[in-house]
Amino acid sequence: MFPGPIETVYAFFSILATQDGWYQIGVTCYRVFIGTLFGSCVGALCGILPRYSKMAEYAVRSVVYPLFESIPALCWVLVFVVWFGLSDVTPILAISTAVIPFFIINIWEGVKELDETLIEMAHTCTRNRLRILRKVIMPMLYPYAFSAFKTSFEVAWKVVILGEVFGAACGIGYMLWISYEVYAIEYVFAWTLCCAIIIIVFDYGLFNYIDRRYMRRWKR
Amino acid sequence: MEEVKGKEVLRIEGLHKRFGALVVLDDVSFDICQGEFICALGPSGCGKTTILRIIAQLAYLDEGRIFIHGNELITDGYLNDLSVVFQEPRLLYWRTVEENVKLALELKRGRVSDRDEAVVSKALSMVGLSDFGDAFPHELSGGMKQRAALARALVTEPSILLMDEPLTGLDLRTREDLQDEILRIWKERDMTAIFVTHDPLEAIYMADRIIVLSDRPTKVKEVLKVSLNRPRNRDDKRIKELEKYIRELFGYKKLE
Numbered sequence: 255m256f257p258g259p260i261e262t263v264y265a266f267f268s269i270l271a272t273q274d275g276w277y278q279i280g281v282t283c284y285r286v287f288i289g290t291l292f293g294s295c296v297g298a299l300c301g302i303l304p305r306y307s308k309m310a311e312y313a314v315r316s317v318v319y320p321l322f323e324s325i326p327a328l329c330w331v332l333v334f335v336v337w338f339g340l341s342d343v344t345p346i347l348a349i350s351t352a353v354i355p356f357f358i359i360n361i362w363e364g365v366k367e368l369d370e371t372l373i374e375m376a377h378t379c380t381r382n383r384l385r386i387l388r389k390v391i392m393p394m395l396y397p398y399a400f401s402a403f404k405t406s407f408e409v410a411w412k413v414v415i416l417g418e419v420f421g422a423a424c425g426i427g428y429m430l431w432i433s434y435e436v437y438a439i440e441y442v443f444a445w446t447l448c449c450a451i452i453i454i455v456f457d458y459g460l461f462n463y464i465d466r467r468y469m470r471r472w473k474r
Numbered sequence: 475m476e477e478v479k480g481k482e483v484l485r486i487e488g489l490h491k492r493f494g495a496l497v498v499l500d501d502v503s504f505d506i507c508q509g510e511f512i513c514a515l516g517p518s519g520c521g522k523t524t525i526l527r528i529i530a531q532l533a534y535l536d537e538g539r540i541f542i543h544g545n546e547l548i549t550d551g552y553l554n555d556l557s558v559v560f561q562e563p564r565l566l567y568w569r570t571v572e573e574n575v576k577l578a579l580e581l582k583r584g585r586v587s588d589r590d591e592a593v594v595s596k597a598l599s600m601v602g603l604s605d606f607g608d609a610f611p612h613e614l615s616g617g618m619k620q621r622a623a624l625a626r627a628l629v630t631e632p633s634i635l636l637m638d639e640p641l642t643g644l645d646l647r648t649r650e651d652l653q654d655e656i657l658r659i660w661k662e663r664d665m666t667a668i669f670v671t672h673d674p675l676e677a678i679y680m681a682d683r684i685i686v687l688s689d690r691p692t693k694v695k696e697v698l699k700v701s702l703n704r705p706r707n708r709d710d711k712r713i714k715e716l717e718k719y720i721r722e723l724f725g726y727k728k729l730e
Contacts, residue, residue: 375564378530378557379581379630389580393568471568471610 257440265444279448282418282425285342286410289349293406296350297357298399302391305365314358323355327413328420335421345417345425352413353406357399364398397472404461411453482544483508483634483666484529489538491524498524500691502538511660511667513677516687517724522670523561525692526638529668530558542634554582556634557627561642563619565611565626572598572607575625582630597629600659617648621655628659635660637669641676650708653680657704674720678713679706686723695723 257265269275300318304311330351334344368391376386418427426445433441484506491499498521506512516522527533529540531547540547542555557578565574575594579586598604601621611619620640627635637656641649657680660667671677677684684698698720702712 371560371562371564372566374532375558375560376577376581377532379578382581382584385581385584389577390566393566396568 257443261440262443262447265438265440266447269441269444269448278424278426278429279452282414282427283452285345285417285422285425286349286407286414288342289346289414290353290403290406290410292346293350293353293410294357294399294403297354297402298361298395300354300358301361302365302395304362305368314362319355319358322351322358325351327352327416331413331417331420334417338421340421340423342422344421345414345427348417348421349410349413352409353402356406356409357402360398360402360405361395364395368394397469400464400469404457407456407461408453411449415449481508482506483510483542484668485541486525486529487539487541489525489528489540490536491521491528491533492536497691499535500693502687502692502694504685504694504697506666506668509664509666511657511669511680511682513681513684514668514670514687515674515677515684515720516672516692517689518672520687520689521692522672522687523638526558526636526668526670530556530636554630555632556636557630557632559620559623559627559635559637559640561639563611563616563623565619565622567611570608570610571603571614571622571625574611574622575629578626578629594629597625600628600662601625601655615648617644617652620644620652624656624659628663631663633665635665635667637667639670639672642672649676654705656680661704674717675708675713678716678720679708684720686720 269278300310300314304314327348331344331348334347338344338347372390372394373386376390380386414425415427415430418425419431422428426449430442430445433439433445482505486505487503489499489502490497502521502525504512514522514525524533528535565571566577569577572594575597576586576590579590579593595604595607598607601624603618603621603625606614606618606622611622614622623640640656641652644652653676656667656669659665669677669680678700681700684700686695686698687693688695698716700716702710706713
């Protein structure tokens with residue numbers, strides 16, 4: 255028999271009532287955060303390097319991007335379990351590999367759209383390419399990075415659950431799996447509810463807030 | 475009237491520039507003295523902008539030598555002394571006017587201190603934008619955008635100011651206002667200015683000397699000294715005469 259909404263809500267609040275429940279949620283959030291951050295750095299680097307080197311463009315276009323884009327998340331998870339065992343590293347790297355292509359695509363797109371006249375203007379002020387990158391080029395890429403973050407966040411939540419089912423000993427995904435194993439279906443539903451609420455809060459709350467508060471400057 | 479000018483600031487010798495088979499600059503030479511206002515005048519599409527870009531090190535020369543303050547410019551070194559105003563304002567759209575002006579300092583020095591706030595607001599007030607520091611570029615008119623670009627060029631206190639048709643595309647009234655404004659600032663700051671334009675009248679009104687350039691491949695056709703007292707009067711007969719002379723030089727139809 256399936257548990258009804260009352261059992262589910264009861265299970266949901268019993269998760270929130272325990273310190274352990276919050277710990278599991280916290281662990282998963284932490285993995286999403288670190289995994290997305292790491293993936294964004296690698297992806298952004300791969301997106302921006304082609305601007306500076308033909309070699310890098312070739313490497314990213316024909317090796318790096320297809321590698322991350324074509325291999326399913328579950329395959330990565332299994333590979334990482336073999337390499338790193340049940341640990342934080344497995345879900346974190348699984349997230350990173352999943353979000354990297356979004357950052358590569360978005361940042362690359364942004365790099366192609368860069369306003370070269372502004373960069374040229376900056377070249378009349380300084381020889382320091384790093385300053386031009388920080389003050390002129392990177393800000394022009396912020397909207398692209400922001401939209402990559404938005405997409406990545408949703409993907410990261412899907413992947414982290416998968417990663418935790420197979421490759422971790424704690425976290426929401428692990429709890430989902432354990433609940434299923436012992437056939438506590440109301441807890442499966444309750445953990446699912448947790449995921450949904452967190453995603454909604456971040457997506458509609460945080461990202462909308464950042465969009466309204468900070469990204470307005472970039473809309474001409 | 476001969477004006478007493480200081481020593482040579484910039485000397486250009488035998489400048490050649492090709493884009494593939496296209497010869498853009500063919501043996502262009504001239505020199506500029508301290509505190510001079512030089513206009514490079516030529517038809518659209520000739521290499522006048524290219525000359526400016528080479529001086530600003532945005533383009534490379536194929537042959538020729540450039541001397542700044544008597545030192546030969548090889549590839550590096552004097553950007554601190556030089557600012558460029560482009561034909562388009564080229565303001566960063568995510569920054570306010572004030573932040574745009576500050577950008578020049580940030581790029582040049584890497585870091586700005588609180589003391590620079592005063593320098594920035596001085597530059598803004600110099601171009602008459604004191605009240606618009608918090609505005610974004612898209613909120614400004616074309617003339618005001620160009621004023622902001624001018625402030626950004628001035629904030630680093632350059633001794634050489636390069637201007638590449640900065641007033642093209644503005645309406646007549648704004649143009650004339652900005653011409654006067656640029657002349658006033660040039661005088662106040664005691665800068666050396668190179669102003670590229672295709673408008674003979676503008677060149678005559680502004681310049682100490684006009685370097686008249688030919689169509690492609692660009693050569694120096696004539697260096698014209700404008701010995702009219704400042705401030706000049708736009709309705710001055712001698713300006714009209716000079717304009718006629720320049721038009722004939724270019725082979726334009728004679729003015730009635």
